[in-house]
Amino acid sequence: MDNILNQIGIENYIFLSILLFCIGVFGVLYRRNAIIVFMSIEIMLNAVNLLFVAFSTYHQDPKGQVFVFFSMTVAAAEVAVGLAILVSVFRNIGSVDISNLKNLKG
């Protein structure tokens, strides 16, 4: 493992994660379908998980990998709540397009 990390270099892992994270950010900012927005948030979180594992190998330290389990659990709980809210939105307005949510303004 150490050998592979030396060959590729930790910087490349960071660049890849930042790229994935930015894809997630732009997905959240530009897509209007709530399901795709949820997916983009998952991409953001998983980009970070990838970087955690890479750093964990880089430091020869298992804590980072343990943290990934925490963040995966949290992401699962978060998306469960999000989908529940989405279901009740869908029942009320019959659409998952978040640009329809315009009742609150001022």
Add this chain to the structure above:
Amino acid sequence: MITLIAITALGVFCLIAEIFNLRKALVPVTVLGLLGILGSTLNLYSLGELSSDYNTMIFADNYAKTYSSLFILLTVFLVAMSHDVYKEHQTKISDYVAIKVFLLAGAVAMVSFANLSMYFLGIETLSIALYTLAGSSRLDIKSNEAGMKYFLMGSFASGFILFGICLIYGTFGTFDLKEISEFSGALDKAIWFSIGVSLITIGMLFKIAAVPFHFWAPDVYEGSPSLVTATMSTLAKVVAFAALYKLLAAMNLFPTIQFQNIIVTVSILSMTVGNIMALRQENVKRMLAFSGISHAGFMLMTVLSIANAASNLCYYTYAYALAGMAAFAVIIAVTKNKDNENISHFNGLGRSNPLLAAVLTAALLSMAGIPIFAGFFAKFNLFTQTIQAGYLVVVIAGVINSIISVGYYFKLILAMYTKETQETTQNIPFVYYAVGVISILINLVIGMHPNVITDLLN
């Protein structure tokens, strides 16, 4: 740590009470349990370092103790009010109460963490509980919208916080706050560290709704059920501040010039934008949302006078949260069966219900910073010490904004005392009076004896 375990056990108890059909006794028992935990929190720590380790996950110092007490107190008020608020949803009351108690567990974890993983779990427990509560009025389309917006913004911000934690871990190879604190004092750090700290700060500024990241707050505050808005504007805001301060202090950031410039800018912007937008609001909850944004600016200002930052922030948050809780107790009582929370519902409250009107007036005066209430002394200390630290510009902006804020607080007070009402008086349950009066009394007491809070902290 015992506080945290006890709170979680209480939450589990709330869920089990449902099975044994103890719904009637649920709220009183939870309130008593929380009061017991509050007593033991204040008491246990005074016996010494009873629980400072737990594999370096929890560090229960005075800072944690002071804030935990405030959070438990606020939750007591919220749970007490939920009996009446959820009267028509008796079958779900144990879920609502349990979620509030778990939210408190997240809040306590966020101020007593000694490890970034504990901090992350705390912030997520708090946030996920709040997303659920914000969307909890299932058939109301406004509540759905509020829940959805809060969820999207909150998890977006959580992503930034997680990335920040990851980069800090990458720099030092540890999650332990004490080690990070030692390493971050060194001069040569990888560039990742600064990026990571910036990302965490951005995420936390989202959660406290400071200005460049505030746009979700008014919508979410307006759409959520009033009791949940009370939770967000008092508990969640204070928790996020306490955690942000603890993190930034541990990373030795306050002395750096760049960081101070950011705080000055964000603070002035939050105060100004929040106040100016609040002036033109007709909905009371929306108005308090913008007032909360401007208060976020004041609370950020505390960080500038480094020596007294912790005690100033603590005092300000106590004053703000208690005044907010009193104001929301009245707002929930008055607008209980109404469609919206427009100021016109408060017309003539001074005549039809003098006690509630007095409580709301006192709460708004405390937020505006009028003497004898804690809000005044909080602002007074803050301004004096910020001038001594040499940030005259921020203080001038703060004073001007305090004057502007009087404008919209008095709009509500004038509506209560000078306008006539057409509505018939309704019967208001005792609990709202109790919550309002008790929070205002505590507010007055800490206003007259500021050292109550400072003693707790030291």
